Amino acid sequence: MLNNLNQKIPPTYLKIDQATKESGFTMASDILTCSLLKTLAAAKPAGKFLELGTGTGLSTAWILEGMDKNSTLISFDHDEKFLSIAQQYLGQDERLALVLSDGEDWVKNNLGQKFDYIFADTWHGKYLLLDEVLEMLNPGGLYIVDDMLPQSNWPEGHEEKAINFVKYLESRRDLTLTKQNWATGIIIAVKK
Template sequence: METGYPTTLSEIETRATALDFDMNSGVPVGQLLASLAAAKPGGQFLELGTGCGLGAAWLLAGMDAEARLVSVDTDEAPQAIAREVLGSDARVSFLLEDGGAVLEGMALASLDLIFADAWPGKFSHLDEALGALAPGGIYVVDDLLPQPNWPDGHQANVDAYLADLRARHGFVFTQMDWATGVVLMVRR
């Protein structure tokens, strides 16, 4: 895909709505994901939190033919949508597994991009996620600005998480207060 949106977006959005799934990645974050994936030819990518597959669709839109994506979630119903809509693309594989367990088994410095869109890799297993990044690897998270579906007290989790990220050595940290709130970290 050179420009525009992934052709699978409307089908994923329609099916997500029918499932009452409202935690989809938005277009601005999706476009960023596609651009970052395009910047890593032949890259190895990990998505933590498949949801219904919108993030994966954007990543696939930016990936070249040699790149590979593993998308992980614990919720079978939304991930089934992603599997059905995107599963014929040989560049992606889906794991119905705890993201923390996946991170614990991940080789150090083996990934070019992680999109952490779930609790593991963000609020838990952060050391494992950042350790899995190769030099030049990109760590991307969203949903860092207050969201309507946040549980009471979640802002404290976000504040502690951002403070932790800012204090890390060996990374370039960028916080962007647009879309749902995005952070990029690139491993030196």
């Protein structure tokens, strides 16, 4: 088995990828990670999905591709420039709500919501407000994070933050998790 992507790429992905490169956005999700997000989304029919950190919508396109017609996805980002790319290419999908919001504000204003699938691709829900976001996860819900292997764009001291994050997840009794040394480093956890 090779790390080749042997599945259909969402029709909007290539357009978003081109717009992403032109915009200068450098934090795009790896295509292997995106493929996994699609597969895991297919495991949650009629699910409520949350993506923390839309970016330009590359991973959003894959999540939508895996979702069924009865599922919904809320995806937020604080950067209007990048979110507008996702809006341009994905905004017509009625299952999707794209929200311009600061991560802390969004999480604190939505604490009562519950989700079947959470992809935390920004600081909030990963390094900040983690307990609050994990509380939003339904039993049997998936919590997914990427970029857990050292990245060239990590700021000074980030590796220690990532190590502590993983240790904390491992210590929680309400999660069953797997760490994958694959793509950019992925953790998948299921809420008990």
